[in-house]
Amino acid sequence: MTTKEKIEFIKQVTPHSDSEVEKIIKGMSDTSINRWYEIEKYRIDQELEEAVLTIYC
Structure with a gap:
């Protein structure tokens, strides 16, 4: 799976808005994005x- x-x-799954996610991710490395994922x-x-x-129980 690509970083994008x-x-x-x-x-899709976080309670944050798309713009909030973009702001948070802006300063993150690929490793950090992968951890969040x-x-x-x-x-x-x-x-x-x-x-x-x-x-079922």
Whole structure:
């Protein structure tokens, strides 16, 4: 996944507005953007897992 795709993912899942994400990312390195992406991906995975457990348990 490219850095641009990761930024788009972050924009979709974070509570921040697109402009806020752009301002935050402006000063970040690719490594930092990747970390933010991984954190958001993990958070979404956890929310989905919790939802599935709620539905089926």
